Amino acid sequence: MRKTAVRAIGTNTKDPELIRDRREQLIRAALEVFQEKGFHSTTVRDIGRAAGLTQGTIYNYVRSKEDILFLVCDRVIAEYIASMEQAVAATGDPKRRLEEALRGVTRVMIEQSSAILLVYHESHNLDRRSLRSVLARVQGWIDRFEELIAECVGHERLPKTKRGLLTNIVTFLPTLIALRGWSLSKDLTHDQYTDGLVEFMMRGLGLTPLKPREARYADQSGRS
Numbered sequence: 001m002r003k004t005a006v007r008a009i010g011t012n013t014k015d016p017e018l019i020r021d022r023r024e025q026l027i028r029a030a031l032e033v034f035q036e037k038g039f040h041s042t043t044v045r046d047i048g049r050a051a052g053l054t055q056g057t058i059y060n061y062v063r064s065k066e067d068i069l070f071l072v073c074d075r076v077i078a079e080y081i082a083s084m085e086q087a088v089a090a091t092g093d094p095k096r097r098l099e100e101a102l103r104g105v106t107r108v109m110i111e112q113s114s115a116i117l118l119v120y121h122e123s124h125n126l127d128r129r130s131l132r133s134v135l136a137r138v139q140g141w142i143d144r145f146e147e148l149i150a151e152c153v154g155h156e157r158l159p160k161t162k163r164g165l166l167t168n169i170v171t172f173l174p175t176l177i178a179l180r181g182w183s184l185s186k187d188l189t190h191d192q193y194t195d196g197l198v199e200f201m202m203r204g205l206g207l208t209p210l211k212p213r214e215a216r217y218a219d220q221s222g223r224s
Contacts, residue, residue, distance in 0.1 A: 007133040
C-alpha cells in the first residue's frame with residue numbers, strides 16, 4: 001500500500017511514549033464526547049473532563065480541538081487499514097486475501113460503526129491540510145484494494161477506469177452498516193451481516209465467494 005505521511009501535530013512534550021499515551025486518552029474521550037454532543041457543542045474542557053486531564057495539560061499534546069478531531073478521524077481510518085493489512089498478510093492466495101480483506105473491513109465497520117458515523121458527520125470541520133491527510137490515507141487504502149482486485153480478476157479483464165469504479169463501490173459498501181444501521185434488521189447477527197455483504201461484493205466482482213464457515217475458519221487459522 002502506498003505510504004502516506006500523517007500530518008504532524010505540534011506538542012510541547014518531547015517524550016514520545018507520553019505523547020502517545022496522552023493522545024490515546026484524548027482520542028477515547030473525544031470519541032465519547034463528540035458522539036454525545038457533536039463537534040461544535042463540545043469544548044476542550046469537556047474532552048479533558050472525560051479524559052481526566054486538565055485543559056492546560058491537553059495543550060501540551062495538541063494545539064486545538066481541531067487537532068483532536070484529526071486524531072480521532074485518523075485513528076478510525078487506521079483501524080480499517082490495519083484490518084486489511086492483517087488479512088492480506090495471513091494468506092498468499094489472491095482470492096482468499098481479497099475476501100478476507102473485505103471480511104476484516106466489514107467487521108471493523110460493525111465494531112466501529114458509531115465512530116465511523118462520527119467521521120462522516122464531522123470530518124468537514126477539519127482544516128484543509130488535515131482533511132487532505134485523511135483523504136490521502138483513505139485513497140491509499142482504496143488503491144491497495146484495487147491491487148487485490150486486479151490480482152484476482154486480472155488486469156486484462158478490467159480496464160483501469162472500470163477497476164477504479166468497482167473498487168470504490170466495493171470499499172464503500174461496508175459503510176452501509178454505519179450509515180444505514182437504523183434501517184437494517186436487528187435480527188441478523190454480525191456474522192450474517194458480514195457473510196451477506198462479502199458474498200454480494202465477491203459476486204459483484206465476478207468471483208465465487210468462499211463458503212462462510214470456510215472463510216471464518218481460514219480467518220481464525222490466519223490469526224493463530
